[in-house]
Amino acid sequence: MDEAITIYIDGNPVSVKPGVVVAVALAQAGIEHFHRSPKGHLRAPLCGMGTCFECAVTIDGKPHQRSCQTQCRSGMRVETENA
Numbered sequence: 001m002d003e004a005i006t007i008y009i010d011g012n013p014v015s016v017k018p019g020v021v022v023a024v025a026l027a028q029a030g031i032e033h034f035h036r037s038p039k040g041h042l043r044a045p046l047c048g049m050g051t052c053f054e055c056a057v058t059i060d061g062k063p064h065q066r067s068c069q070t071q072c073r074s075g076m077r078v079e080t081e082n083a
C-alpha cells in the first residue's frame with residue numbers, strides 16, 4: 001500500500017493517497033464549494049471529466065486549475081476560490 005502524501009488546502013495539511021485527484025481530496029476534507037462564479041455564486045464540481053470548469057481552484061499559485069483533472073502531489077498547495 002502506498003504511503004499517504006500531504007497536500008495543503010487553504011493552508012491546512014491534509015493526508016491523501018497518492019494518485020487521488022484534487023477534487024476528491026477537497027471533498028474528503030469536507031469542502032463543498034470550490035470557487036465562485038463571476039456573479040458570485042458558489043460552485044462545485046459538475047462533470048468530473050474536465051469540461052465544465054466548475055471545480056476550478058488555485059494550485060501552487062496558478063488560478064483556475066481543474067481540480068478533477070489534477071493529481072495530488074506531495075506538498076501541493078490548493079486554494080479554494082470562495083472568497
Ligand code: FES
Pocket residue numbers: 044045046047048049050051052053054055056066067068069
Ligand atoms: S468537474 Fe467539470 S471540469 Fe472538473
